[in-house]
Amino acid sequence: MTASLLVPALVNGLTTGAIYALVALGLTLIYGVLHIINFAHGSLLMVALYGVYFLNTGLGIDPYLALPIAVPAFFILGYFLQRGVIEHTAHGRDQNILLVTLGLSIILDNLALYFWRSDTRTIDVPYGFDVIDIGVALIPVPRAVAFGAALGIAALLWFLIGRTDLGRAIRAVARERQGARLMGIDVEHIYGLCFGIGTATLAAAACLLLPSFYVTPQVGHAFVLVAFTTVVLGGMGSFTGALVGGLILGLVESAGGLILGESLGQIGIFIIFILVLLFRPTGLFGGKPA
Amino acid sequence: MLLEVRDLEAGYGEVTVLRGLSMTVASGEIVAVLGANGVGKSTLNNTLSALIRPTGGQILFDGTDITAARPAQVVSAGLIQVPEGRRVFPDLSVRENLLLGSYRRGRARRDANVERICTVFPRLRERFGQAAGTLSGGEQQMLAIGRGLMAEPRLLILDEPSLGLSPLLVEEMFALIGAINAEGLSILLVEQNVAQTLEIAHRAYVLEQGRFVMAGPSAELADDPGLRRSYLGL
Numbered sequence: 075m076t077a078s079l080l081v082p083a084l085v086n087g088l089t090t091g092a093i094y095a096l097v098a099l100g101l102t103l104i105y106g107v108l109h110i111i112n113f114a115h116g117s118l119l120m121v122a123l124y125g126v127y128f129l130n131t132g133l134g135i136d137p138y139l140a141l142p143i144a145v146p147a148f149f150i151l152g153y154f155l156q157r158g159v160i161e162h163t164a165h166g167r168d169q170n171i172l173l174v175t176l177g178l179s180i181i182l183d184n185l186a187l188y189f190w191r192s193d194t195r196t197i198d199v200p201y202g203f204d205v206i207d208i209g210v211a212l213i214p215v216p217r218a219v220a221f222g223a224a225l226g227i228a229a230l231l232w233f234l235i236g237r238t239d240l241g242r243a244i245r246a247v248a249r250e251r252q253g254a255r256l257m258g259i260d261v262e263h264i265y266g267l268c269f270g271i272g273t274a275t276l277a278a279a280a281c282l283l284l285p286s287f288y289v290t291p292q293v294g295h296a297f298v299l300v301a302f303t304t305v306v307l308g309g310m311g312s313f314t315g316a317l318v319g320g321l322i323l324g325l326v327e328s329a330g331g332l333i334l335g336e337s338l339g340q341i342g343i344f345i346i347f348i349l350v351l352l353f354r355p356t357g358l359f360g361g362k363p364a
Numbered sequence: 365m366l367l368e369v370r371d372l373e374a375g376y377g378e379v380t381v382l383r384g385l386s387m388t389v390a391s392g393e394i395v396a397v398l399g400a401n402g403v404g405k406s407t408l409n410n411t412l413s414a415l416i417r418p419t420g421g422q423i424l425f426d427g428t429d430i431t432a433a434r435p436a437q438v439v440s441a442g443l444i445q446v447p448e449g450r451r452v453f454p455d456l457s458v459r460e461n462l463l464l465g466s467y468r469r470g471r472a473r474r475d476a477n478v479e480r481i482c483t484v485f486p487r488l489r490e491r492f493g494q495a496a497g498t499l500s501g502g503e504q505q506m507l508a509i510g511r512g513l514m515a516e517p518r519l520l521i522l523d524e525p526s527l528g529l530s531p532l533l534v535e536e537m538f539a540l541i542g543a544i545n546a547e548g549l550s551i552l553l554v555e556q557n558v559a560q561t562l563e564i565a566h567r568a569y570v571l572e573q574g575r576f577v578m579a580g581p582s583a584e585l586a587d588d589p590g591l592r593r594s595y596l597g598l
Contacts, residue, residue, distance in 0.1 A: 242460050243467060246453040253451030256413055257511070258439030258468030 082211040083332045084325065089217040091324020092224035093279055097297050098304035098316040099231060100275035106311025107248040107268040109168065110160070113175040115301065116294025117182035118273055122148055122280035123289040124190065130197045130284070137199065137284045138219065144277035152273025153266040160269070161262060179294075186291035196288045216285035223282050227275065228317050234271075235313060244268060248311070300327075300340075303347045309360025318358065322346070366391045366426055366519055366550050367412075367443070373420035374411040381407040383574040384421065389519060394541070394551045396561045396582070398595065399571035405554045406448055408571070409523050412552075413445045414438045426518070439468045442518030448527060450508040454497030458488050461496050461507055465514025473516070481510040484540070502533045513544070520544075521552045526560070538564055558595040562586045570595075 097119060104112045126144055129135040135143070159178070164171045204215040235241035246254045247264045255261055279297075304323055308315020323343050331339030350357060367389040375381040381404045389395045399405050410416045412423060414435045423431045425441055433441070453461050462481060466474045482489040485506040491499060496507055505525060512520055522541065526534040534557065542564045545551050555561040562568060562582040570578035570591065578591060585591055 239463070239467065242456060242464050245455055245460075246464055249455050250451055250453050252415070252447065253453060254464075255415060255435045256439070256445050256447055256451065257464050257515070258436045259464070260434075260436050 077210055079332065083328045085208075085211050085213050086217070087325035087328030088321060089213070089221040089324070090327060091321035092221045093283055093320075094297070094300050094304055094323050095317045095320025096224040096227060096275055096279045096282070097301040098308070098320050099228060099313065100272035100279075101298075101301050102305045102308070102311055102313065102316040103231070103235075103268055103275075104272040105305065107244055108156075108171075108265050110171045110175065112269075112272070113172065113298075114155075114178040114182065115175075115272075115276070116296075116298025117179040117186075118148070118152075118294070119276040119280060119297055120186060120289065120291060120294035121182055122277045123284060123287075123293060124186065125277070126280045126284045127195055127197060127289050130199075137197070137281045141278060141281045144281055145274045148277035149270040149274035151270075153270035155273070156269035157262065157266040161265070183291055183294070190291065192291055194288045194290050197284060199285045202285055214286060216282075220282040220286070223278070227278050228313075231271070231275070232313060240267070300343060303343055305357075307346065307350050307357055309357030312357065312359040315357055315359035365389070365424070366393075367552070368424040369412075369421070370424070371421040372408075372411065372418055372423065374407060374416050374418040376407075376416075380419070381574050382411065382418075385571075385574075385576055386421075387569055387576065387579075389550055389552055391550055392545075392548060393567065394545050394553055394565045396565035396568035397552065397554045397571055398556070398558050398561060398568055400556060403571045404574045405571060406523060409445055409447070409521050409554055412438075412443065412521060436468060439515060442469065442516070443521070444469075444512045444515045444517035444519070445521040446508045446512040446523065446525065448523040450501075450504045452496040452499075452504050452507050452511065454495065456496055457493050458491045458496055458499070458507055459493065461511050462488070462514050465511035466516075468515065470514055470516035474514070477514050477516070481513055484544075485510055501528050502530070505529060505533075505537065509540075517549065519550045519552060521554065523554050524556065525553075526555065526557045534560065558591075 101112060101115050104110055122144060126137050126140050129140045129143065130137055160171060160174055163174045201215045205212040206215060206218055235244060243254065243259045244264055247259060247261050251261050300323060304316055304319040307323065308319030323346070326342040326346055327339045330342030334341060365388050369385055369387045372382055372385040373380060385408065397405055397408065407416060411418050414433050418431060422429060425443055428441065430438055430441060453464065462478050463474065466477065470477060487503055488506055488510055491503060496504065499507060509525065525537050525541065529537060538560050541551060541553065553561060553565055562585060565582045567580065568582050568585050569576045578585060578588065
């Protein structure tokens with residue numbers, strides 16, 4: 075195998091992996107703090123992709139410039155989904171939350187199918203086919219941007235969670251709700267914020283994806299499946315795990331595609347998934363059970 | 365009066381635990397609530413901290429009615445509870461636990477307060493960067509109290525601070541509570557350890573089955589034959 079094949083595959087894998095990591099970060103944040111398996115994650119990504127799509131086709135807004143619109147909008151959407159819907163329907167029971175998010179996902183997918191049909195839609199951006207020449211490979215500009223921005227957003231999230239008062243409160247609530255309440259931390263508000271941040275990462279992912287990707291009503295499923303694998307691979311609730319796991323899975327998919335052919339690329343992901351479950355069920359960076 | 369509780373009733377669902385409690389804590393006092401397991405001590409604390417909504421009665425804190433307040437509002441007002449079982453944040457470092465103590469209150473003097481608390485509890489300074497979950501029981505209790513002090517409480521509720529500590533540490537803990545009080549902090553001390561609590565408290569209430577059955581200055585209660593028989597085994 076020559077470098078001219080391998081290097082582009084690596085680059086391709088890393089850039090895909092960065093997006094996987096971003097989607098997984100949102101999922102792992104929601105799981106780690108609220109202990110919710112959010113089945114609506116993929117559908118919300120799909121809605122975000124349509125949102126960015128229509129901002130572009132309807133109003134002519136570039137997907138990257140849509141970031142400051144889509145991210146706050148989805149943060150607010152996520153916050154109110156948690157405070158307005160999930161909080162009131164869950165009655166504090168995890169299986170209820172599971173069903174609520176699953177139901178939400180079914181509703182969103184079918185509304186999308188009803189309104190927008192199952193057509194595959196793409197947008198045209200002037201830089202869509204531009205490439206950066208790094209000598210051994212050509213990196214498409216949209217993928218380079220996605221890679222850099224996804225890592226930047228991950229770093230921002232890491233700073234927020236690790237170094238700020240809000241982040242400390244989030245980590246406090248994740249493990250010790252009662253203690254947090256007694257320090258005056260509004261636990262329900264923190265839940266809303268986490269769901270909001272988790273949903274906002276999807277909007278960011280959508281803005282970064284769309285210039286080199288497509289949208290259909292089913293597009294979320296592929297991502298959420300990989301995102302769940304990422305979260306399990308990295309360790310449920312672990313930030314580093316989501317980031318490293320996402321990049322690994324991107325590379326595995328790309329390498330699998332290279333060796334087995336494009337359509338079988340994802341097989342590697344699930345082989346890894348099964349191996350991790352067999353030999354390290356808490357994931358690469360998973361802590362001791364709570 | 366700093367804290368005034370009138371005919372407080374509270375419970376869980378259909379079960380009434382507190383059956384009409386009335387009590388007061390004046391500024392600068394250590395007031396104790398004594399009682400065995402399951403008589404409603406923690407229910408009283410959690411009702412005062414607004415984790416449980418009372419079904420009857422009134423709670424006044426410095427003259428303000430906080431009966432229907434939310435937990436965060438109670439904390440903002442300066443009524444801080446150090447809960448039974450410490451409930452420190454296990455994944456967070458000692459430093460981060462302390463910082464979160466001033467999440468809602470006392471933020472302006474945060475750094476100075478961390479310094480002050482580390483002077484009172486030198487062990488916390490030694491463990492500053494360590495995850496709270498890795499501390500010993502006694503150290504976690506110190507951290508829980510330190511975290512509570514970070515909020516610059518006007519009234520500090522201590523729920524069984526001596527629970528699970530070695531006899532030597534229990535001595536130390538009670539000496540420390542006396543010392544914090546001597547600096548002017550009002551304390552509501554909820555304990556099973558009757559003998560040692562009566563030594564440092566100014567007044568005490570005895571809780572049985574959700575009612576106060578005795579109340580008075582500690583010296584009087586310590587001489588009460590009934591109390592000596594039931595709680596001190598004398």
